[in-house]
Every structure is written in structure tokens, then in C-alpha cells.
Amino acid sequence: MKTPPEPARAPATESQGESLAQIKRRLRSEAQGRRRRLAAEAAPRVGEHLRDVFAATLPVIKDCTVAAYWPIGDEMDVLPLTEYLRSRGCTIGLPAVERPGQPLTFRRWWAPARLIEGPYGTRHPEPDAPTLTPDWLLVPLLAFDRDGWRLGYGGGYYDRSLAGLRAKSPVRTIGIAYAGQEISRVPHDHLDQPLDLIATERHVIVAGAGGRSGQ
């Protein structure tokens, strides 16, 4: 008598009948609350701590083109780090949503240049600022795991943009977060683009390396 074939194991992401999108939605709302608390309890100069840990751990990053972001809501303050990178010879860009559902455009940001308001409370350079192709991206996030998977707001903007950039040239990504935004596992599929590094106010994590460097 033939033994019946083993039933296909349900993908880990669809355990207990929940789809990946449902799991992400649930994790997103938990992560939003966690980040709100982390931001409320953070040291007043947490962005400077992030910058100092980064500078001590990643002094090799200089003279490059970096896509930063203008922090909104409870996101980690990345502006001191951005100014540090500028002082290290980096050209800085900020992301702009041109059209919903499309990749982001990165526009050059000269330090005192005026920024205009974009959707979702973001700010970015005026449309006449030149676009640039970053070789490093500083990526905001709601939650991350040690393998470099990240949860964003769910628009897919960074995933789409990174897929396009990575198809053309090497680009490295650094998730920017409070250390407490780490969770054990961020579920993902083939459309999710992983982070190479995660920089926090406490340490820099090399994704997938099983270790960390920094303080």
C-alpha cells in the first residue's frame, strides 16, 4: 500500500489562516505603539547618539551619494547623521512621492535649501532640484529583525524603489531605528527588499551576520 504524500507544509507566513498582509497589518499596529513609546522615552539628543555610534562604527562611509529622509511623527531623528555624512563629503538626497504606487524619486538637498511639503507629512526638495541615484539609502521603518527584514508603513515605496535601483547598480541600505524597534522575525515575501545594516542609538547591526558592532 502506498503511503499518501506528505501534506505541503503551510508557509510560515500564512500560519493559522492569516495571510501575509494580515500578519503585517497586525505587526504594523503593534510596532507603531512600540515606536511611540520609544520616542516618548528617548533621550532628548537621541539623534546625536545615533550619529556618534554610526561615526564610530562606519567611518568608511564617505564621499558617496546618500538618500536620507525628513523624519515624521515618531521616526528616529536622522538629521544629525545626515549632517555628519554631508561633512564627510556625501551628497544628500531626500525621497519624494511623485505618484502613488510608483517608486520614489530622490532629489538633491543642499543644506539650507527650502523644502516643500509632500504627502503623509513628509518634506522634500522642490521639483527643480536635480534627481540623484543613491549608493546608500537611510531607510525609516516601524520594525526590523536581525536578518534585515523591515516593516514600513505598507505603501511598498521603499521596496519598489530598491527593486528598481538594485536592478541597475549596487546600492546599500541602512535601516534607521530605535534599538527597541527590533522584533524576532518580520515576515516577508519575494517583493520585500532586505536591509544590509541597521543603525540605532545603541549599535550597528550587520544584517544576517548574527552579531552586532558598536556600543
Ligand SMILES: Nc1nc2c(c(=O)[nH]1)N(C=O)[C@@H](CNc1ccc(C(=O)N[C@@H](CCC(=O)O)C(=O)O)cc1)CN2
Ligand atoms: N520620513 C519619511 N519619509 C518618507 C517615507 C517614510 O516612511 N518616512 N516614505 C516611505 O514610504 C515615503 C513616503 N511614503 C509614506 C507612506 C505612508 C506614510 C504613512 O502611512 N504615514 C502614517 C503616519 C506617519 C506618522 O506621522 O507617524 C500615516 O499617514 O498614517 C508615510 C510616508 C518617502 N518619504
Ligand SMILES: Nc1ncnc2c1ncn2[C@@H]1O[C@H](COP(=O)(O)OP(=O)(O)OP(=O)(O)O)[C@@H](O)[C@H]1O
Ligand atoms: N517591486 C514591487 N512592485 C510592485 N509592488 C510591490 C513591490 N514591492 C512591494 N510591492 C507591494 O507594495 C505593498 C506594500 O508592501 P509592504 O507591506 O512590504 O510595504 P512596506 O515595506 O511596509 O512599505 P514601504 O516599503 O513603503 O516602507 C504590497 O502590496 C506589495 O506587494
